[in-house]
Amino acid sequence: MPELPEAETIARGLQELLPGRRIDETEVLRADLLIGSTPTFRKWLHSGTFGAIGRRGKNLVLEVARSGDRRLLVVNLGMSGRLLFRARDATDAPPTHPGVRFSLGGGDFLIYHDPRRFGRLELMPESRFAQWNATLGPEPLDAGFRAGDLIRALAGSASPIRSWLLDQRKIAGVGNIYANEALFLSGIDPQTSARAIDAARAKQLHGALRKVLREAIRARGTTLRDYRTAQGWEGSYGGRLRVYGREGEPCPTCGTPIVRTVFGGRSAYLCPRCQK
DNA sequence: CGTGCCCCCTGTCAGC
DNA sequence: TGCTGACAGGGGGCAC
Numbered sequence: 001m002p003e004l005p006e007a008e009t010i011a012r013g014l015q016e017l018l019p020g021r022r023i024d025e026t027e028v029l030r031a032d033l034l035i036g037s038t039p040t041f042r043k044w045l046h047s048g049t050f051g052a053i054g055r056r057g058k059n060l061v062l063e064v065a066r067s068g069d070r071r072l073l074v075v076n077l078g079m080s081g082r083l084l085f086r087a088r089d090a091t092d093a094p095p096t097h098p099g100v101r102f103s104l105g106g107g108d109f110l111i112y113h114d115p116r117r118f119g120r121l122e123l124m125p126e127s128r129f130a131q132w133n134a135t136l137g138p139e140p141l142d143a144g145f146r147a148g149d150l151i152r153a154l155a156g157s158a159s160p161i162r163s164w165l166l167d168q169r170k171i172a173g174v175g176n177i178y179a180n181e182a183l184f185l186s187g188i189d190p191q192t193s194a195r196a197i198d199a200a201r202a203k204q205l206h207g208a209l210r211k212v213l214r215e216a217i218r219a220r221g222t223t224l225r226d227y228r229t230a231q232g233w234e235g236s237y238g239g240r241l242r243v244y245g246r247e248g249e250p251c252p253t254c255g256t257p258i259v260r261t262v263f264g265g266r267s268a269y270l271c272p273r274c275q276k
Numbered sequence: 277c278g279t280g281c282c283c284c285c286t287g288t289c290a291g292c
Numbered sequence: 293t294g295c296t297g298a299c300a301g302g303g304g305g306c307a308c
Contacts, residue, residue, distance in 0.1 A: 077301090080286075168302090266301095
C-alpha cells in the first residue's frame, strides 16, 4: 500500500505528535509482525522516549532514546499497515486489527494496525540500522539524486523498467502506483527493458518520478483502500492518478482507452498510444 | 549475481 | 443470499 508519499505523510504527522513522548508499555498482540524477540522488543522500549520521526524509502524510522542509548524502530507497512496516533479523547471506532500498541501515558497510544500482516517492525541498534540502510537505493527526492545517476543505473539491467523501479535496491520508495504514473508521464512502456531506455528518455523518467512523488506528498498520498495518515485521514491523490486503476478510461493526453496488463505478478496500466 | 515466480494473509467485490 | 475466484499499495525465499 504505502509507497514513498504515504510513508512521508505518516512520518510528518508523527513528527508533530511523538518526539518527547515516553513509552510506558508496549503490547505485542501479533508477534509475527516483529523481526526479533518480543521480550527484547518490549523490554528495550519500556521507558524509552521518541525522538525524530523520519522515513527511508517506504519505511518509517522512529528514533527512540533510552538511558543514553539510541535505537531506530523501523516500520514497513506492507500492503495494509497503518501507524496511528490515537489520543485519549478519540471518539472514532478503535482499530479493528491492532498488532502492536505503545502506551504513551495520559491515555494516548501509538497503534500499529495491519489486517493482512504483511508489515514488519524491527528495533535496530545503530550498527544494524546502517547495514539495513545500505541495502536500499538512493532517495529519488534527494537533491543529490541526479538524472545522470538514473541513466547510469539503468544501463546494467535487462529487467522491464516497471520491475526495475519496484526493486528497492535500485531506488528506494517507488511502488506500483507511482512507477506506473511516472512511466506514463515519461512516455515509456512498462515492459521496456531498463537498458533499452536512452539518456533523453531516462532524463524524462527522472523528472516524472520526482514530479509524481512530490504531487502525491502534497495530496497526503493515495488511499485506494487501507492507507491512512497517522491521524487516520485518507490521502487525496487517488482522484488525480492518470493511469493507475483506470483500465478502459480515456488517456488524459490522447483519449485512447487505458490498457491493463499483468507481468511480474502485478498489474501495469498504460496508454498504448503514448507509451512506446 | 540477476531475475522471475510463488507465497505470506485478510478483506472486498464481481459474477454466477 | 451465498459461494467462488480474482485482486489488492510489499517483499522474502527459492529455483534457474
